[in-house]
Amino acid sequence: MDVKRQQDVKRPAEALPGGTPIEKAPDPDLGHDIIPAERYTSKEFAQLEWDRMWSKVWLLGGRSDDIPEPGDYICTNIGKESVLLVRQKDGSVAGFYNVCLHRGNRLVPEEGIGSVAEQDGVFRCGYHHWAYSSKGKLLHIPDRETFPQGAPPCGRVRPVKADEWGSFVWFSLNPDVEPLMDYLGVIPQHLDPYHMERMAWTRDITVEWDCNWKASVDAFSETYHVQGIHPQLKWYLDDVNVQYDCYDKHNRYLIPFASVSPRVQLPSNMPPLIAGMMEAAGMDPAEYEGPISGVREALQKFKREHGPEQGKDYSDLNDEQLTDDYHYTIFPNVSMNVHADDVMMFRQRPHPTDPNKMLYDIWMFDLVPSDEKWPERPRHQHFKHGDKTIGQVLDQDAFNLPHVQAGMNSEAFPGLWLGEQEVRLRHFHRTLSDYLYGKNGPGEGDI
Amino acid sequence: MDLGLKGKKAIVVGGARGIGYAIAELFAREGCDVAITARNDDSVKDSVANLKKYGTKVVGKGCDVTDGEGYREWMEWADEELDGVDILVPISSASGGLGSLKYWERNFAVDVMGPVRAIDAVIEGMVERGSGSIVLIGSTSALEEMGGPQAYNALKASLITYGKQLALAHGKDGIRVNVVSPGPIEFEGGNWEMMKGAMEKFYNSLIRKHPQGRFGKPEEIARAVGFLASPAASWVNGSHLVVDGGFTNNTHF
Numbered sequence: 001m002d003v004k005r006q007q008d009v010k011r012p013a014e015a016l017p018g019g020t021p022i023e024k025a026p027d028p029d030l031g032h033d034i035i036p037a038e039r040y041t042s043k044e045f046a047q048l049e050w051d052r053m054w055s056k057v058w059l060l061g062g063r064s065d066d067i068p069e070p071g072d073y074i075c076t077n078i079g080k081e082s083v084l085l086v087r088q089k090d091g092s093v094a095g096f097y098n099v100c101l102h103r104g105n106r107l108v109p110e111e112g113i114g115s116v117a118e119q120d121g122v123f124r125c126g127y128h129h130w131a132y133s134s135k136g137k138l139l140h141i142p143d144r145e146t147f148p149q150g151a152p153p154c155g156r157v158r159p160v161k162a163d164e165w166g167s168f169v170w171f172s173l174n175p176d177v178e179p180l181m182d183y184l185g186v187i188p189q190h191l192d193p194y195h196m197e198r199m200a201w202t203r204d205i206t207v208e209w210d211c212n213w214k215a216s217v218d219a220f221s222e223t224y225h226v227q228g229i230h231p232q233l234k235w236y237l238d239d240v241n242v243q244y245d246c247y248d249k250h251n252r253y254l255i256p257f258a259s260v261s262p263r264v265q266l267p268s269n270m271p272p273l274i275a276g277m278m279e280a281a282g283m284d285p286a287e288y289e290g291p292i293s294g295v296r297e298a299l300q301k302f303k304r305e306h307g308p309e310q311g312k313d314y315s316d317l318n319d320e321q322l323t324d325d326y327h328y329t330i331f332p333n334v335s336m337n338v339h340a341d342d343v344m345m346f347r348q349r350p351h352p353t354d355p356n357k358m359l360y361d362i363w364m365f366d367l368v369p370s371d372e373k374w375p376e377r378p379r380h381q382h383f384k385h386g387d388k389t390i391g392q393v394l395d396q397d398a399f400n401l402p403h404v405q406a407g408m409n410s411e412a413f414p415g416l417w418l419g420e421q422e423v424r425l426r427h428f429h430r431t432l433s434d435y436l437y438g439k440n441g442p443g444e445g446d447i
Numbered sequence: 448m449d450l451g452l453k454g455k456k457a458i459v460v461g462g463a464r465g466i467g468y469a470i471a472e473l474f475a476r477e478g479c480d481v482a483i484t485a486r487n488d489d490s491v492k493d494s495v496a497n498l499k500k501y502g503t504k505v506v507g508k509g510c511d512v513t514d515g516e517g518y519r520e521w522m523e524w525a526d527e528e529l530d531g532v533d534i535l536v537p538i539s540s541a542s543g544g545l546g547s548l549k550y551w552e553r554n555f556a557v558d559v560m561g562p563v564r565a566i567d568a569v570i571e572g573m574v575e576r577g578s579g580s581i582v583l584i585g586s587t588s589a590l591e592e593m594g595g596p597q598a599y600n601a602l603k604a605s606l607i608t609y610g611k612q613l614a615l616a617h618g619k620d621g622i623r624v625n626v627v628s629p630g631p632i633e634f635e636g637g638n639w640e641m642m643k644g645a646m647e648k649f650y651n652s653l654i655r656k657h658p659q660g661r662f663g664k665p666e667e668i669a670r671a672v673g674f675l676a677s678p679a680a681s682w683v684n685g686s687h688l689v690v691d692g693g694f695t696n697n698t699h700f
Contacts, residue, residue, distance in 0.1 A: 231644040231647070232645045232647065234645075235644060235645040264640070264641075265636025267636060268636075269542045269543070269544075269638040270544075271641055272645055284549065285544075285547075286550050286553070287547070287549055
């Protein structure tokens, strides 16, 4: 690799009991084939994704703490569908399609959070006031006697599966889907130690991007691009000594933070982003006497020592999790940068009809110290790519993607030519193929 | 022009990287025996190995200039190894930092006391031999604002004053003392390389202001230091030379 020096990254020999596993997963044998560009551009392929994947898997719907009381709901869309995920009196979450059986109107017009607690838990269609229970059961049709054929015999809006894990609400359009915990596989064991339920919203943004949803998943699944489009991060993280782990459907990589990339020489001055990381932990960079290469470990020690007095309980986390980026992809469309003090996650959703467009949801959460009041939830923002900044690093990613998508459509581009640092992209495409074509993979003529 | 450096003995404190290394390299190339130190012993060893290619005696080992005792011992060791010192360039620096009082302590310990202790260690021998040349390294940050009001800028200014007054006091002993103030210098592993990557806008704003459209290179400082340190600069004493490619706005009357 194009490096200037060797860097030894100190890692714990083993994980804490019950902690996030740290050992490297066996490298999967995924071959070296081109990933066809058509997967990113073809309407037929997008339809296949809908028929065999989107409508079959568990999908991230929202945050549990957005719907604490019975009647509180999340309205979220996937492709052409919209669903309502509603808190029930018994504390569970029920889900149903966001559609009125009468003329097809959306029961809730826009995505977002809301409550029908004040309406006795009743969803009333805005068009003719057909009324539904918080489970989607049809309760009332005004002028019922003017429908000689009676009410729709199903008696309810079609349900969707709903469940919760990790402070998040999940749903599936597949009535026969496996239990959520089975679907998530290793993920709860890996992420429960972070206690995401102790974290509060800091950003909730949806951006319309002109690329296929998978181009976005790809962009966050490798660190190879750091030396390309995020040059500033070379003085923040080690993009070379990265551990890649592929599991059943999901995968991750572990990036040492508070480190200088081996791609550049160690500077003698404290890199500004690393100084910022120290300051955020309550550590004064000016007081630090050691070498720059020792900051990561010093920071781990400092947080371990001072966490409790700051109301931050890191006791379930391994030392390296106090500084490093544990990045997970929960198939199909959740990319999560998980840190001891915050989570920065992206939900990547397909456009209902155009494979060249997508919705990019940015969800960010900060750990709330135990003695502090929870901050007010930020309002959801929705805008088009380029209308507003989403932060320097994400702007760099976003800037690139429309051009990637344009190139994907070129006659001269057969497909993705992937290297070892991009093993998660291959693994992701393999999982996708498993859903689309079964375990034997694409057949003759399949994309 | 022959600088007359051949056969001289030079100490460069902070000579393992960047400007310091370029100065040590110039001395070695011109035929000086050289002793270097820096805090990181490994990088000193690497630099010593590289400098030996010029065929003169080159020695070095790691030393923390904030450790008064250890630093004194290092200076004595270097003096013995070289069998006397003709040239001293103490360039070690803790670099900039804004916001914490701690930076004042550190810049005082490294940027001020580093040179002061080195001078203290060699001056007696120079007086005895009736000759010597010292070049201190200031900074254009002493002359014009850079990165906000901070210890580095103010304490670098103190070296300009100290250098001039040392020159006044020791001219009679055959010792010359001059100061070179570099503008921003960029090199691999240097802070401006990092700023170019890590704070691109700030970096570019400075490059745009620069009359030459770039920052300096270590060897461009080394050549100025090499001249002032050499017998060729016999009549230059107590001077302060700004070497910045014209970067500073003020006129140096």
